[in-house]
Amino acid sequence: MKTISIVSRKGGVGKSNIAYNLAVELSQKNLVLLIDLDPQMDLTCISHLIMKTKYDILDVLYNDATIEEASVKLRNNLEIIKGNENINQFQMEESLTDFKTLLTAVEERFDYVIIDFPPNMMGASIQGIVASDQAIIVSQSEKLAFKNIDSMIDDLKIIKPEIDIRILINNVDMRRNLTKKYLKQLRKKYPNELFEEYIPVSSAFPNSNHKKIPLRELSWWPKALTELRKVMKQL
Numbered sequence: 001m002k003t004i005s006i007v008s009r010k011g012g013v014g015k016s017n018i019a020y021n022l023a024v025e026l027s028q029k030n031l032v033l034l035i036d037l038d039p040q041m042d043l044t045c046i047s048h049l050i051m052k053t054k055y056d057i058l059d060v061l062y063n064d065a066t067i068e069e070a071s072v073k074l075r076n077n078l079e080i081i082k083g084n085e086n087i088n089q090f091q092m093e094e095s096l097t098d099f100k101t102l103l104t105a106v107e108e109r110f111d112y113v114i115i116d117f118p119p120n121m122m123g124a125s126i127q128g129i130v131a132s133d134q135a136i137i138v139s140q141s142e143k144l145a146f147k148n149i150d151s152m153i154d155d156l157k158i159i160k161p162e163i164d165i166r167i168l169i170n171n172v173d174m175r176r177n178l179t180k181k182y183l184k185q186l187r188k189k190y191p192n193e194l195f196e197e198y199i200p201v202s203s204a205f206p207n208s209n210h211k212k213i214p215l216r217e218l219s220w221w222p223k224a225l226t227e228l229r230k231v232m233k234q235l
């Protein structure tokens, strides 16, 4: 089982959409668990979880429910643990067993765990990072990306020095010269971490959100999905 955190220092860069669509793509050939660690619960919304669930991620963190009990089937090969809007109230000391240990109980059941993060590191987020093998920092190709990526890398390394860090650039509009310029600089600064592929700006994302379906179920196949699948194959 591989646990991957989808993170960023900046909000609104596409984490939840990437987490969801990456999980859907992985679930074509693997058993996947999605976890929503964001109090905004965008992932829970995007994934269009309609059924009422007895437990959510906060119950798991407080050890009131097991991962098995809290996860619900979303689609074939894909389960989700719903978010909770009060997750920021969670204090690490209140948990008897850490999240990493809790996840080992389902090690045999899933091939991948994908965790969607809020753009800040509260108690629950720290638990999520500790439990992860890899963190994918989602960023845009812009001036502030360098500062945001650096501070995210610093945080990740403090929380878990051995975590494998990758960077995925989203929302790329190659018609813009500045975007091209920053992308080139990003490649130079983070040659090992940056995925060669980037996700283009695409109406497929708002469209799929509106229709409450993953990218692959749109009536056309977006380039963004082809690129996301190339990233998926490197995980």
Ligand SMILES: Nc1ncnc2c1ncn2[C@@H]1O[C@H](COP(=O)(O)OP(=O)(O)OP(=O)(O)O)[C@@H](O)[C@H]1O
Residues within 6 Å of the ligand: 008, 010, 011, 012, 013, 014, 015, 016, 017, 018, 038, 040, 042, 117, 118, 119, 170, 171, 172, 199, 200, 201, 202, 203, 205, 206, 209, 224
């Ligand atoms: N490549 C893209 N092209 C166009 N729109 C995109 C792209 N990626 C994401 N979006 C849109 O950007 C908005 C923000 O996306 P999303 O909610 O996934 O970001 P986020 O990083 O999870 O935000 P937050 O930090 O608030 O959790 C959504 O409306 C989504 O449809």
Ligand SMILES: [Mg+2]
Residues within 6 Å of the ligand: 015, 016, 017, 038, 042, 043, 116, 117, 118
């Ligand atoms: Mg989000």
